[in-house]
Amino acid sequence: MKYIFFILLVFSINLFAQFDLDIKKKIEKKVNKELNEATEDAIDETTETIKKGGESENENSPTPETNTTPDKTVSNETTNPETSEENLEELKMWSKYDFVPGEKVIFEDELSSEESGEFPSRWDLLSGSAEVASLGGENVIHLTHNNSIVIPLMDKKDFLPEVFTIEFDIFFEEEGATRSDIYKVRFFEGTSNYKKIDGKSISTLDITWNSIKMGQFGGKTASFVEEKKNWRPKWKHVAIAFNKRSLKVYLDQERLLNIPNLGFQPKTFSIGGHFDNRHIQMSSIKNIRVNEGGKKLYDRIMEEGKFVTRGILFDVNKSTIRGESMGTINEIVELMNENYSLKFRIEGHTDSDGDESYNQQLSDERAAAVKSMLVQLGIEASRLESQGWGESKPVSENSTPEGKANNRRVEFIKI
Secondary structure, three states, X not given: OHHHHHHHHHHHHHHHHHHXXXXXXXXXXXXHHHHHHOHHHHHHOOHHHHHOOOOOOOOOOOOHHXXXXXXXXXXXXXXXXXXXXXXXXXXXXXXXXXXXXXXXXXXXXXXXXXXXXXXXXXXXXXXXXEEEEEEOOEEEEEEOOOOOEEEEOOOOOOOOOOEEEEEEEEEEOOOOOHHHOEEEEEEEOOHHHOOOOOXXXXXXXXXXXXXXXXXXXXXXXXXXXXXXXXXXOEEEEEEEEEXXXXXXXXXXXXXXXXXXXXXXOOOEEEEEEEOOOOOHHHOEEEEEEEEEOOOOHHHHHHHXXXXXXXXXXXXXXXXXXXXXXXXXXXXXXXXXXXXXXXXEEEEEEOOOOOOHHHHHHHHHHHHHHHHHHHHHOOOOHHHEEEEEOOOOOOOOOOOOHHHHHHHOEEEEEEO
């Protein structure tokens, strides 16, 4: 009798255990679904991580702010709660961003080594006038006259590949007058005709503080009414993606233009503008970067066992993730949700500017910050590791802006 009772007891325990396992799986499935559908809520939960700039796996290691040697040729900054809260709000705003930059930088101009008042050395002038100026403590390209147009100065004139991305920031002084302030990006089929400003060989993007247009295509930002009420001088981020024939253009976190067939292959581009005479002194461009596109993430992982991204960006000298990074981060989350067997070691890398030991520490903390963000967006921590390599594994020479930009990267190694 005792033997029979023992068998029934074991059977009951196993039954309840299986029942509990089924419930657990259902709960986990529901939670994962809700996490995937609520990225903004997940970012809310990262407040403490963002305030710390990403948790380092070595709790005893000093933070970047205690070291006086910068990662790049810029001044050191300190983290404070107010800045971190602003960053949190920024990440929430960019949570649905889907722009992903190309995998290789082919042109970058941070203007950090330029002299104020001089013409920017890595550009040519098509019309008007331009010079390097300081705005908010940063070097910028100032378009000093209406209809000023500059074009990248490259060894290879027709340098845009069939898949590319372009990113840059533009400044608007105030809403009341920016209705007549328009930045213009012109695409050219080739250098033989790039001075035909009104010719058929070009297409022009018109960018205002709240809209993007190309001919009959384009639209306004969804948030422009609220933004108008709370207007202040600000930088706007422009991102352009071209893939063989299709063109997508983003203003900050919103995609405003999606043309399935542009009709020609751009070979180069220029940036210029038309501005109200009262605001021409503020017409400025900075952080210009052109990337060559590549294969999809999954294909690169299967072929190379890893993928390299330069689309995860951080505040200068910090491990605080910038809003523009959310396009790449969202793509990685989607990839890992669709391929549950994938596990990655996240590796951070820097260029060689600054102290070697500081760069090592910063890369550790940046890799840990990316891991923390992915975990908060629903990826299990057991599927991720993080490690920094500092400046020890360059993929390009550190003697050019493009080389340094390619060395500043995050790699996802399949494990």
